[in-house]
Amino acid sequence: MTALSALLVRDMRLAIRVGGGALMGVLFFLIVVTLVPFAVGPDLVQLRRIGPAILWLGALLACLLTLDRLLAADHEDGSLDLILMGGTPLELSLLAKAVAHWITTGLPLVIATPLLGLLLDLEPLAIGAVALTLLAGTPALTCIGLIGAALSVALRRGGLLLPVLILPLTVPVLIFGVAASNAAVAGPLSFGAPFMILCALTLGSLVLGPFAAAAALRHGLE
């Protein structure tokens, strides 16, 4: 357990310090949300209607942006090999890395959501719903992304490949995240059902992600 917590603390420290780029995702999120009104027009009624979708899409892209650093930096300086050879099960180590990555990149997105929701003129209820669904859904994005990061870590052109591999797999998370947000505001359906399924997707990917990523690393780096 100490090895895992040490790994967790180390990853978070590295992300916060210079060159870690923890806040790069939030900055990107802000820019994407700022760009949307330029594309669809400054009509507040329309922005309010598609606001949850914009926030979810922006968060998805921001998650994607930071994913290639999840394992690549450790691969470059050799510490990934140490993790592979260490006594701790690789699945658990990867889960710890994913948790650290989510705390430094996913959680800031959730915290920034209310502010960006104000820019899109969302009601307080909608802002709360989007923030809550992002809180429940972004861990799934990180864990699915972990698989892509593990598959592409040793590749020279992995950065471009990762979104191609990952984005089709994130379709269910996006669907249920936006569905739950919209249901909370106006939808004929209840907020509970899609939100529960979103949580189920997160729990499922928490199991699947580390195992698939560990298998990919073991086969890919030997």
Added chain:
Amino acid sequence: MALIDLANPTRFLSVTERVLPWLAAATALAFAAGLYLVWAVAPDDYQQGATVTIMFIHVPNAWLAMGVWTVMSIASIGTLVWRHPLADVAGKSAAPLGAAFTFLALLTGSLWGRPMWGTYWVWDARLTSVLVLFLMYLGVIALWRTVDDPARAGRAAAILTLVGAINLPVIKFSVDWWNTLHQPASVLRVGGPAIHPSILTPLLVMALAFGLLFVTLHLAAMRNEILRRRVRAMWLLQAHPAQGA
């Protein structure tokens, strides 16, 4: 055990060399019979007219679009679990075929949709999930084309294929949900009544023909891949004559 006998690439090459002409002939025969049934025997639909003919191309392609991913998943298990030497060859050569069948299913469906629904594309649950399937095929192909070493690429693609196989039902299910939220099921009621034998028989013959076409092309692509790897090995040997000798 036929599978273990075929594990030797040389034996696989000699067996397929004998089998392939017969398979190709059977494919041609099945297509001839199927197309004859489609054009001469199957009646025009009373509502859709002659455009119902598209169905005989569309439906087998859609079945194969899903079937080929199943073949790739089995090959992936062969790669990861049994280290079967031909499994990653099978997986690699199946991916472009699967993408082609999926693309044909989308294309024919789109051409069929234009006269029937009045639009080339509808964000219907079924269409959307097939589109996602197509994107995943392209992802697997992209992964194969990015990694230089075939053995490493094979294992990475196998993991991606299996993750995809787990995710495909989830994607299908969630897209169904998404569609029922936004759009009532009024546009697409193609299934309608149960299929009459005069339509069903040509459809099954055409499905058999496309299935044979896939097996033929797949075996031929696997042969090409094995030969390509041998050529690659020869190049590497030439580059390092001291180690090779």
